[in-house]
Amino acid sequence: MKTIVLSKWSDVVVPAEKVYNTTLTRDQKIIIVDEDFTPFVNLDERTFSQDFTVRIIDRNAVSTFAVKDLPFIPNKIDTYTDGTILLASCRCRRTEDWIQQNARRYTMDGECLDEFVLGDGISDLAIDDENTIWVGYFDEGVYGNLGWEEPIGYSGIAVFSEKGEVVFRPELPMMFELQGFNVQSADQVFAHYTLMSSFVYFDHFEEVQHDEIEEKISFSQFILIDADTMLVYCSQRLNFLILKRSNGEFRLENTVMLKDEHGKELEHKNASIRMRGNHLFLMNSKGIYHAEVSLDSVIEVEE
Incomplete structure (x- = not known):
């Protein structure tokens, strides 16, 4: 078994719901x-209009802004490089x-700058450092x-300009279907998709790595530590795994335990796990924990 140590990043507790x-x-x-x-x-999409409050947590600093009369449920969110925020709904209806x-x-003042269509059935959304929307x-x-x-998402992944083209x-x-992205920058876009479990790495739309993943391993949150090593979180089994690449396939190598800086195991069964770039965040009833993951930070547990 391996261990990753996370430090307390914030005392803010995200409500369980x-x-x-x-x-x-x-x-x-x-x-x-x-x-x-x-x-x-189940409300009518044509007449839906609701106010929402968006909360941004930066360690122990919390800022909020209000979005008025939003015509959809904002269950997909990310930020542009100028600090404006993209709100999207995973569902999108079309009629004749x-x-x-x-x-x-939106701006942080709640002003709507633009609106467009990203299509129905969105499983994940991320904006890279060049404001491209994956x-x-x-x-x-x-x-x-x-x-x-003829759905917009027929290719499984579609990439849009910042204005939605x-x-x-x-x-x-x-x-x-897409299981999950890890998008930190335009030259490091990683995706995990099925039918057969596959991993693909894009650099500015160029495919630079494409591998299979051992089929019994299902995940949406992951970090590519190096070209041959991946950390994944299996939300169904509630466990963390290290996968190693061999002959074009990532296979299970080890399990991973998360601990705090005092050596205590971090409770994650009722927590939210988020990974982006090489950053791992865990949100539970005690606050928010963080680790920057590298080969050196993944420690072998002494028996």
């Missing part, structure tokens, strides 16, 4: 939306005479639902 819908930004801030989405799920605009860009889709976004006979679609074999 919101902990699973958090975003980690490129500059290591945590974004949450205060409102509970459950009452809004109407297409739901399911993405809006969007991945689950199966309904790939094959069509909610009126989309499609600029790139990778041609990936055996694409069923």
Whole structure:
């Protein structure tokens, strides 16, 4: 077994009902939306309008801004390099005479600067350091639902300009749905997708690495530590794993325990795990913990 030590990053406790819908930004801030989405799920998309409060956590500093009359549920969020925020809905309905605009860009003063369509069935969304928007889709976004006979997400991953124009679609074999991104910069875009479990690495739209993953391992949060080593969090099994690449396939090498700086194991079964770049964050009932992951930070446990 391996160990990674996390330090206390913030005393702020994200409420349990919101902990699973958090975003980690490129500059290591945590974004949450205060409102509970459950009452809004079955409301009419054409008439939906709701105020939301966006909360940004930067260690122990917390800032908020209000979004008025948002016409969709903002369950996908990320930031542009100028500090403006993209709010998007994972669902997007289309009819014969109407297409739901399911993405809006806002200032920290709550001013809407732009709106556009990213398509239905969004499983993950991330903006790189050149303001390119990487969007991945689950199966309904790939094959069509909610009126989309020719869905925007048919390729599984679609890449948009900052104004919402499609600029790139990778041609990936055996694409069923995107499991997760790790996007820190335009030259380091990592994606995990199925039908067969696959990993792909893009540098400015160029595919530079494509490997298979041992099929029994399912995850959405991950860090590529180096070209041959990956840390993954399996949310169904609630465990952390180290995968090693051999002959074009990442395979299980070891399990990982998370500890705080005092050597105590960190409770993560009711926590939210977020990974971006090489940064690992854990949010639980005691606060927020952080580690910058490298080969040197993954320690062998002495028996």
